[in-house]
Amino acid sequence: MTPMQQIAILPYRKVIAIAMRGLRFRLVKTFLVTCCIALALAFLTYILCSNGMTAHLADRASDALQQRLAREGMLDQLKSADKQSQTAWMLGIALLISFVGIVNAMLISVTERFREIGTMKCLGGLDSFIVKLYLIESLFQGVVGTVLGMVIGVILAYVEGVGRFGGDTWNLLPPGELAVLLVVTFGTGIVLTVAGALYPAWRAAKMEPVDAMRSEV
Amino acid sequence: MIDDVTTSAQIVRAIGVRKVFRMGDEEVQALKGVNFSVRRGEYIALMGPSGSGKSTLFNMIGGLDKPNAGRVFIDEVDIAALSTIELAWLRCHKIGYIFQTFNLIPVATALDNVMLPLLFADVPATDAQDRAVELLKKVGLGERIFHKPVQMSGGQQQRVAVARALANNPAILLADEPTGNLDSKTGHAIIELMRELNESEGVTVISATHDYKMLSVSDRIAWLTDGVIERFAKRDELDIKEGSTDVRH
Ligand SMILES: Nc1ncnc2c1ncn2[C@@H]1O[C@H](COP(=O)(O)OP(=O)(O)OP(=O)(O)O)[C@@H](O)[C@H]1O
Ligand SMILES: [Mg+2]
Numbered sequence: 001m002t003p004m005q006q007i008a009i010l011p012y013r014k015v016i017a018i019a020m021r022g023l024r025f026r027l028v029k030t031f032l033v034t035c036c037i038a039l040a041l042a043f044l045t046y047i048l049c050s051n052g053m054t055a056h057l058a059d060r061a062s063d064a065l066q067q068r069l070a071r072e073g074m075l076d077q078l079k080s081a082d083k084q085s086q087t088a089w090m091l092g093i094a095l096l097i098s099f100v101g102i103v104n105a106m107l108i109s110v111t112e113r114f115r116e117i118g119t120m121k122c123l124g125g126l127d128s129f130i131v132k133l134y135l136i137e138s139l140f141q142g143v144v145g146t147v148l149g150m151v152i153g154v155i156l157a158y159v160e161g162v163g164r165f166g167g168d169t170w171n172l173l174p175p176g177e178l179a180v181l182l183v184v185t186f187g188t189g190i191v192l193t194v195a196g197a198l199y200p201a202w203r204a205a206k207m208e209p210v211d212a213m214r215s216e217v
Numbered sequence: 218m219i220d221d222v223t224t225s226a227q228i229v230r231a232i233g234v235r236k237v238f239r240m241g242d243e244e245v246q247a248l249k250g251v252n253f254s255v256r257r258g259e260y261i262a263l264m265g266p267s268g269s270g271k272s273t274l275f276n277m278i279g280g281l282d283k284p285n286a287g288r289v290f291i292d293e294v295d296i297a298a299l300s301t302i303e304l305a306w307l308r309c310h311k312i313g314y315i316f317q318t319f320n321l322i323p324v325a326t327a328l329d330n331v332m333l334p335l336l337f338a339d340v341p342a343t344d345a346q347d348r349a350v351e352l353l354k355k356v357g358l359g360e361r362i363f364h365k366p367v368q369m370s371g372g373q374q375q376r377v378a379v380a381r382a383l384a385n386n387p388a389i390l391l392a393d394e395p396t397g398n399l400d401s402k403t404g405h406a407i408i409e410l411m412r413e414l415n416e417s418e419g420v421t422v423i424s425a426t427h428d429y430k431m432l433s434v435s436d437r438i439a440w441l442t443d444g445v446i447e448r449f450a451k452r453d454e455l456d457i458k459e460g461s462t463d464v465r466h
Contacts, residue, residue: 116323123308209282210281210282
């Protein structure tokens, strides 16, 4: 038999089973990392939704609401340059929190297992197996955390909206725009999570096993 | 190419192996041209003071790190010439590794730890499970196959590591201070276990060690000092030197 035949490219089904076993065993850490992803995404989704609502006050709010807001001087205030730059700031901060929070959480959770990666290489694990393992693990946490965060963010934005704009809130964000916004946040969450895990996993997979086993974080 | 198994007497051959570690401006010559060969079925102890380069040599022989100069042949195959996949194949099938720190996968049970190299070798899951159970029984852990590493003592963990190292019937068992984290009695049991496997399965054992208990079971001892092999000793010569009262047959 040739070497190629005796070294397995494990099917995804088996890699998924191994990844899930790890996630289950590290339940507390899995939970914390997922929460971190969810929190960051909740903030991002909330900012985007609530910005979207205020942006549409002029063209979608009912006359009654427009009059009330005009009376309170809120309409002018919302249009002011100050408010606009504040909005941009908040969005920037939300993105930064997502980036730093998620990438950092994933980076730590992978680098603290470099030794395990080195050991798997000693047992005959292929580089591609290691990358797949962490791809699945981070995808799982990314999807759960991101969806959870998006749900929380949307709820927060609408609860606050109802408080400020009453029943008009439901009409402020056009469904198409809301859909685009959700797709973008979902993509952001998944990309940050997977990239944050795959980069260190790929680096560890490429290392000589001793170097991976030696690095303790 | 790896599978053209020559029945050459020499299973490991290291020629002029050098390894230099650079840390900033500082250079440490961990191995300064080591020549070393091991016969099939031999039990070799690699001894030497701390920092003499035992672990570094272990890594070179095991294909876990690359030398700066020199060659290492396993079954007459130059491991520097292997692709990453062929190297993975070598680690999976030819060599079983045992570490001082056990290096079990913490999230996996004893059974799953032993099954992992079998899965990597494409052994069907049910066969892999049977083989893993059989190996765990052989190392005396038949009752603990579902235990996680944290639920086991150091000696038990090292037994799992031995079972895992043997999973794919390797030709070579490479151990780096396998008894280093064990008490004297447990260490003795691990040494005996490796000796039994060496005798019954014909597996070649190469073990770096500080443990003098290892000497009495080794066929040959390589003394490493400051990055070079200073001398080899046969067991019989050694017994005389150590003033042992053992009667040789
Ligand atoms: N990754 C590394 N970076 C820098 N220097 C290293 C590295 N690994 C080993 N060395 C150096 O190489 C030399 C040999 O180290 P090695 O670990 O092989 O010794 P050893 O004989 O196994 O010692 P011990 O008995 O303490 O385990 C030492 O001087 C050590 O400091
Ligand atoms: Mg050492």
